[in-house]
Amino acid sequence: MSNLLVINSSANTGASVSRILIEETVDQALKAAPNTKVVRRDLGSDPVPHLTTANLAGVRGTPATEEELAARALSDELIGELRAADTIVIAAPMYNFSVPTSLRAWFDFVLRAGETFRYSEAGPEGLLKGKKVIVLTSRGGLYSEGPGAAADFQEPYLRHLLGFIGITDVTFVHAEKIGYGPEAREAAIAGAKGEIAKLAPSFSTVAA
Numbered sequence: 766m767s768n769l770l771v772i773n774s775s776a777n778t779g780a781s782v783s784r785i786l787i788e789e790t791v792d793q794a795l796k797a798a799p800n801t802k803v804v805r806r807d808l809g810s811d812p813v814p815h816l817t818t819a820n821l822a823g824v825r826g827t828p829a830t831e832e833e834l835a836a837r838a839l840s841d842e843l844i845g846e847l848r849a850a851d852t853i854v855i856a857a858p859m860y861n862f863s864v865p866t867s868l869r870a871w872f873d874f875v876l877r878a879g880e881t882f883r884y885s886e887a888g889p890e891g892l893l894k895g896k897k898v899i900v901l902t903s904r905g906g907l908y909s910e911g912p913g914a915a916a917d918f919q920e921p922y923l924r925h926l927l928g929f930i931g932i933t934d935v936t937f938v939h940a941e942k943i944g945y946g947p948e949a950r951e952a953a954i955a956g957a958k959g960e961i962a963k964l965a966p967s968f969s970t971v972a973a
């Protein structure tokens with residue numbers, strides 16, 4: 766049985782393109798491997814807190830107060846979900862040329878020294894190995910080619926964050942030009958669904 770961690774980060778609900786695509790991905794994955802265990806984390810509706818003076822020590826320090834201990838417990842829980850997953854699907858809308866702050870806040874809780882990365886004499890080393898990540902992006906404009914490409918601070922950023930914790934088997938599926946009108950939106954969703962159909966059967970095989 767493989768474990769699939771499904772992470773939403775859109776602040777939108779029904780009309781959200783990334784939510785449509787992530788449900789398609791889960792459906793396809795379950796069709797290919799019905800005994801897949803699906804764990805969901807919805808950062809759009811149930812965000813993790815931003816790091817503040819009150820909770821930082823829970824993630825990057827020694828927790829002592831109630832809030833710091835709660836942050837440590839949440840960080841442990843989120844890292845536990847990551848460790849247990851073979852495949853992680855992240856739905857990442859583009860917000861202001863990067864990721865929603867809800868997703869950024871999640872990374873703040875899972876990038877933890879000694880747990881998901883460590884520093885050695887050779888430099889930083891990611892500690893999460895053998896995992897596959899699919900990132901489903903939804904974007905109002907076009908960034909995969911043309912002049913917009915220079916403003917894509919989403920894909921390179923996510924690749925770097927994931928690589929930093931040891932996850933290098935990362936595939937992006939972009940649904941672009943969502944803001945160009947209903948036809949462009951439908952075409953982008955159809956194109957992304959086609960790519961998902963090709964990817965989903967491989968979820969049950971653990972990454973090398």
Ligand SMILES: Cc1cc2nc3c(=O)[nH]c(=O)nc-3n(C[C@H](O)[C@H](O)[C@H](O)COP(=O)(O)O)c2cc1C
Nearest residue numbers: 775777781782783858859860861862903904905906
């Ligand atoms: C707060 C906010 C910021 C956005 N910033 C960008 C942006 O920088 N570039 C872009 O192409 N689209 C931008 N958009 C449009 C979204 O990327 C687009 O609507 C996408 O479909 C959102 O994903 P969702 O449908 O899953 O919610 C933004 C939308 C919102 C709500």
